[in-house]
Amino acid sequence: MDFNILCSDKTWIKLFFLxxxxxxxxxxxxxxxxxxxxxxxxxxTEKCNTxxxxxxxxxxLCQRNPESLLCVSEGARQAIHECQxxxxxxxxxxxxxxxxxxxxxxxxxxTRETAFIYSxxxxxxxxxxxxxxSAGNLTDCVCDPTNDGKNSVEGWVWGGCSDNVQYGLEFxxxxxxxxxxxxxxxxxxxxxxxxxxxxxxxxxxxxxxMRLRCRCHGVSGxxxxxxxWKSLPKFSTVGAKLxxxxxxxxxxxxxxxxxxxxxxxxxxxxxxxxxxKRLSKDDMVFVHKSPNFCxxxxxxxxxxxxxxxxxxxxxxxxxxxxxxxxRGYNTQxxxxxxxxxxxxxxxxxxxxxxxxxxFDRHTCK
Amino acid sequence: MQLTLLLLVLFIIPLKxxxxxSKLKGTRWWSLANIGQPSNDLHSxxxxxxxxxxxxxxxxxRRLVSKNPGTILALMxxxxxxxxxxxxxxxxxxxNCPTHDDSHGGPIFGKILQKGCRETSFIYAITTAAVxxxxxxxxxxxxxxxxxxxxxxxxxxAKADWDWGGCSDNAKFGHKFxxxxxxxxxxxxDFRYMLNLHNxxxxxxxxxxxxxxxxxxxxxxxxxxxxTCWMRLPTFRNVGDKLKDRFDGATKVVSGNDGRRLPKDNNxxxxxxxxxxKGKLRKNKFRFEPxxxxxxxxxxxxxxxxxDSPTFCDKDTSIDFEGTKGRECNATSIGIxxxxxxxxxRGYTSNxxxVKERCSCIFHWCCHVxxxxxxxxxIRNMCN
Numbered sequence: 001m002d003f004n005i006l007c008s009d010k011t012w013i014k015l016f017f018l019x020x021x022x023x024x025x026x027x028x029x030x031x032x033x034x035x036x037x038x039x040x041x042x043x044x045t046e047k048c049n050t051x052x053x054x055x056x057x058x059x060x061l062c063q064r065n066p067e068s069l070l071c072v073s074e075g076a077r078q079a080i081h082e083c084q085x086x087x088x089x090x091x092x093x094x095x096x097x098x099x100x101x102x103x104x105x106x107x108x109x110x111t112r113e114t115a116f117i118y119s120x121x122x123x124x125x126x127x128x129x130x131x132x133x134s135a136g137n138l139t140d141c142v143c144d145p146t147n148d149g150k151n152s153v154e155g156w157v158w159g160g161c162s163d164n165v166q167y168g169l170e171f172x173x174x175x176x177x178x179x180x181x182x183x184x185x186x187x188x189x190x191x192x193x194x195x196x197x198x199x200x201x202x203x204x205x206x207x208x209x210m211r212l213r214c215r216c217h218g219v220s221g222x223x224x225x226x227x228x229w230k231s232l233p234k235f236s237t238v239g240a241k242l243x244x245x246x247x248x249x250x251x252x253x254x255x256x257x258x259x260x261x262x263x264x265x266x267x268x269x270x271x272x273x274x275x276x277k278r279l280s281k282d283d284m285v286f287v288h289k290s291p292n293f294c295x296x297x298x299x300x301x302x303x304x305x306x307x308x309x310x311x312x313x314x315x316x317x318x319x320x321x322x323x324x325x326x327r328g329y330n331t332q333x334x335x336x337x338x339x340x341x342x343x344x345x346x347x348x349x350x351x352x353x354x355x356x357x358x359f360d361r362h363t364c365k
Numbered sequence: 366m367q368l369t370l371l372l373l374v375l376f377i378i379p380l381k382x383x384x385x386x387s388k389l390k391g392t393r394w395w396s397l398a399n400i401g402q403p404s405n406d407l408h409s410x411x412x413x414x415x416x417x418x419x420x421x422x423x424x425x426x427r428r429l430v431s432k433n434p435g436t437i438l439a440l441m442x443x444x445x446x447x448x449x450x451x452x453x454x455x456x457x458x459x460x461n462c463p464t465h466d467d468s469h470g471g472p473i474f475g476k477i478l479q480k481g482c483r484e485t486s487f488i489y490a491i492t493t494a495a496v497x498x499x500x501x502x503x504x505x506x507x508x509x510x511x512x513x514x515x516x517x518x519x520x521x522x523a524k525a526d527w528d529w530g531g532c533s534d535n536a537k538f539g540h541k542f543x544x545x546x547x548x549x550x551x552x553x554x555d556f557r558y559m560l561n562l563h564n565x566x567x568x569x570x571x572x573x574x575x576x577x578x579x580x581x582x583x584x585x586x587x588x589x590x591x592x593t594c595w596m597r598l599p600t601f602r603n604v605g606d607k608l609k610d611r612f613d614g615a616t617k618v619v620s621g622n623d624g625r626r627l628p629k630d631n632n633x634x635x636x637x638x639x640x641x642x643k644g645k646l647r648k649n650k651f652r653f654e655p656x657x658x659x660x661x662x663x664x665x666x667x668x669x670x671x672x673d674s675p676t677f678c679d680k681d682t683s684i685d686f687e688g689t690k691g692r693e694c695n696a697t698s699i700g701i702x703x704x705x706x707x708x709x710x711r712g713y714t715s716n717x718x719x720v721k722e723r724c725s726c727i728f729h730w731c732c733h734v735x736x737x738x739x740x741x742x743x744i745r746n747m748c749n
Contacts, residue, residue, distance in 0.1 A: 091699075292705050312614065317699075320613060326458060326701035328483060328613040331661040360661065362614070 030179070031058060032102045032121055034069070035076025053100065057178035061171070065140055071132045072125050072175060079124025082239035083117065089318035091293035091305050091325075104301030110191050110254075110287035116246045118195050119202030119284060122176045123238050126206045130168030130232055134161050141167040144230065152228070156214060159227030165210055169203050190254055194285055197260060201284050205241050208282075209233040242284075249284035260285055294325035308364045324364035332361045394422055394546075395444050395473040395492055425549050429542075435509035436500060436542065443499035447492040448473070450605040454491075454612075457702035459677035459689050459709075460484055475685030481557060481672040487612045489561050490568030490668055493547045494604050497572040501539030501598055505532050512538040515596065527580055530593030536573035543569055556620050560669055563653065567666050571607050575599050608668075615668040616660060618653035678709035689748050696746045708748035715746045 030053025054062065062069045080102075083094040092113055097104040107114055133141040143161035150158045176199050184192035213231045218224030253263040260279050279285065291297070296304035310320035310329055320329040340355035422430065430436050451462040462484075464473050474488050504512040514532035521528055547565050576596045584590035653669055655662055663669045675681060680688040694704035694713055704713040724739040 292699070294706065312610075322700050324613075325706060328615060330616070330657070331614055332659055333661045 030054070030100060031072065031175070032076050032080075032117075033100050034073035035078075035080045035121070035124075036096070036098070036102065055179045055182050057182075058175055061175055065138060067132070067138055068129065068171065068175075071128045071138070075125035075128030076121055077124075078128065078235055079121045082124070082235055083120050085236070086120075086239045086243045089316065089323070091317070091323060092290075092302075093308075095301070095303055097301070105299065106301045110194050111290040112246060112249050112284075112286045113290060115194070115198045115249055115284045115286045116242060118198040119205070119245070120239060120242050121202070122172050122199035123202035123206045123242065124235070125176055126165070126168040126172040126203050127232060127235050127238065129171045130163050130165050130206075133164045133167050156226035156228050158229065160215070160229035162230040163210070163232045165207055165230070165232065169207060172199070172203055190252070190260070190287060193260055194252065194287055197281075197285055201245065201282060202242065204282060205245070206232070206238055209238060209241060245282070245284045249286055250279060251289075252279070252285045252287055254287045292325070305364045310362050310364055312360075312362050320362055320364065327365040329362045329364055332363065333358055334361045394426060394440065395447070423549070426546055429546055429549075433509055433511045433542065435503065435511075438508065439499045439503035440496060440546070442503075443495040443497075444473075444492065446499060446601055447495035450495065450601055451488065451491050453602075454487075454605050454609040457700070459692075459701070459707060460674075460686060461692070462488075463686065465685070477684045477686070480684060481560060481670055482674040483612055483615045483668065483670045484674060486560070486564045486615055486668040486670045487608065489564040490571070490608050490611070491605065492568070493543055493565040494568035494572045494608060495601065496547060497536070497539040497543040497569045498598055498601050498604060499539075500542050501534045501536045501572070504535035504538050512542075518596065521594075527592035527594045529595065531581070531595035533596040534576065534598045536576055536596075536598060540569055540573040556671065559620070560618075560653075560671060563663070563669050567611065567668055568608065570666050571604050571611075572598060575604070575607070611666065611668045615670055616653075616663040617656045617673075618663060618669045618671060619656055620653065676709065692748045694746050694748055696744075704746055704748065711749045713746045713748050715744050717742055717744055719743070 033053065080094070080096060084096075087094040092106075094113075094117075095104065095106075096102055101107060103114075103117055107117070129138070132138045134143055136142075141164055144164040144166065147158040147162065152158065177196050180192045180195045180199070183189070184196070209232075210230050211233060212228050214226050214228040216223035216226055251263045253261045262279055291300060291302060293302050294305060296302060296306070305323055305325060306327075308323055310323040311318045312320050312329065315321070317323065336357045336359065338355050338357065339352040342350050342352040345351050430440070448462070448464055452464075455462040460477075463475065465475055478485055478488065500509070500512075503509050505514050507513075512535050515535040515537060516533070517537070518529045518533065543565075548562055576598055578594050579597045580592055580594040582589035582592055653663055675684065675686075677686060678689060680686065680690070689707055689709060690711075692707060694707040695702050696704050696713070696715065699705065701707065719740050719742050721738055721740050723736040726734050726736040728734050
């Protein structure tokens with residue numbers, strides 16, 4: 001797993017920082033830049049303060065545990081990767097830019113997309129820190145010791161290394177929430193509240209998806225003794241779950257400063273429903289309506305959908321009908337040369353033919 | 366010298382004017398859709414020739430119609446079908462195929478026909494397809510004097526447990542007639558004409574090449590001891606769906622510049638392919654090349670256009686379009702029918718209205734149905 005290599009094998013890591021320029025205003029989630037693939041973090045020199053954009057608490061955490069920054073970096077990286085994977089068919093495909101704002105001007109608004117970004121990054125950090133615990137790459141945490149040696153009712157024994165998700169959660173709470181908490185103290189803005197809430201949604205999703213895994217022991221796997229441990233879900237399943245939550249995310253009223261309340265539409269007010277509806281801690285929340293992402297708007301950081309690959313038949317979000325916003329699609333004929341009809345010939349080589357296939361590729365106008 | 370120049374100029378100006386005027390002449394038959402039921406007298410040609418319903422037709426078209434008595438009804442039906450289908454296919458889009466009621470040769474679809482955008486291509490294709498379809502059906506119905514069911518298929522394929530029989534739609538006649546009738550005015554060497562011809566042909570092919578076999582069983586209580594089959598045209602909705610898909614994937618083209626417009630002889634003179642009867646209209650075939658050379662060159666069934674569509678957001682008199690103000694939209698959809706895209710970001714207003722509907726109906730023996738009347742509230746969203 002590339003994560004383990006990255007987190008443990010320090011010699012493999014190139015010790016360099018790219019030029020960090022402190023981008024002051026737009027960059028709400030500056031630490032997210034740790035996840036850009038071109039950045040690797042120097043852990044041996046313990047110069048946490050050379051990472052600009054980290055707030056005091058984050059610096060503190062980094063100095064106490066320099067390896068953790070590497071895990072944050074890895075967590076952010078897998079989160080960005082997963083975000084792009086989940087949104088590969090949508091009009092907004094989790095575009096990243098090369099500057100410090102990472103996701104560009106879209107982060108200035110509290111849209112659904114921002115909500116997803118926050119929750120998946122926080123989930124990513126939780127995941128990677130927890131994994132690093134289990135792998136023994138962090139000095140101040142170990143496998144989850146709470147159930148060690150206990151017998152379960154079903155007859156198996158707790159054993160092996162349960163992933164210490166509690167540590168991951170705690171760490172993520174401290175590290176990821178820190179800038180938002182600080183800003184919230186400063187501005188009392190609902191936006192920071194929203195981010196903190198969505199961070200927590202991400203973390204809770206990881207926690208709730210922990211699964212029990214077991215292994216049999218005994219003569220030829222006869223299962224006389226069974227040991228079980230708790231293990232983290234695959235991060236792609238976390239991403240999929242968060243995508244589901246993104247689809248049903250709740251819009252909150254932008255006015256209230258302290259408490260998050262679901263925004264009531266005119267219809268709700270008229271029908272007097274939704275009054276008792278409470279916001280669950282598992283609901284992703286957003287403040288602003290999303291733009292349609294159809295036409296390019298560099299100021300808002302929207303690239304538009306021109307030139308995107310789409311599916312001519314079908315009705316999902318990747319269909320040309322929805323993705324191209326009614327502009328229609330272009331067709332290209334792609335020639336694919338491939339090896340085919342391979343045969344093994346004694347001894348010892350494989351003989352293949354080259355096949356050419358033509359297929360249509362559709363891109364938005 | 367000056368005098369000749371002046372004369373020349375004087376000569377050219379009216380010619381030019383005429384050219385512009387006649388640009389859309391070939392489309393005037395579309396207004397047949399607005400004419401009431403004409404006298405469909407199959408035999409008295411002279412009467413038909415002077416019938417007011419033939420006003421929007423050109424001389425050649427009139428001659429064709431009077432040679433084939435009965436076609437006028439099918440043409441009217443076709444024009445109506447085309448308009449209806451166009452409106453249906455575009456009901457969710459900003460440009461919703463608006464038409465104007467002008468029964469005497471006015472442009473039915475308005476000035477958008479002077480453009481060369483995707484919508485224009487679709488209009489040409491769907492109207493031609495509709496004529497082909499409706500003529501082919503009318504042949505099978507027996508309402509055209511000069512054509513009949515298509516009996517050309519005699520031998521069923523080997524090992525088939527069925528026989529040709531019944532009445533097949535006469536797609537061949539439909540194809541031929543529509544080529545003569547529709548393409549007749551798209552002549553000249555203008556790029557636009559060539560484009561129209563191509564789109565017309567695409568519309569026709571979508572009808573006549575997509576026939577389906579339909580069968581029926583005979584024998585004791587449908588025991589299928591004898592099975593007869595015939596070829597049937599697809600429903601026009603089906604054709605419309607296909608053409609809409611082609612509209613989405615239409616190719617923006619320029620004329621090819623490899624000089625291969627006509628095959629040439631060794632001595633440089635243009636050799637005209639002589640086919641009996643037909644071929645006359647297709648001899649000036651242009652080669653279309655996609656604007657972006659990476660894209661697929663358009664096939665026979667693909668629609669082509671040369672001009673980008675306007676956004677269709679605001680009122681635009683140059684294309685006779687009212688804009689999307691006041692259009693109904695879907696507040697929850699992210700597609701083109703959604704308020705976000707339909708209203709072009711201007712926002713929308715929602716009104717609640719009540720509808721009375723019949724509900725909880727019960728059948729009583731014998732024989733009536735009793736219903737209650739329910740009032741329901743519905744919401745209508747309209748673009749600002």
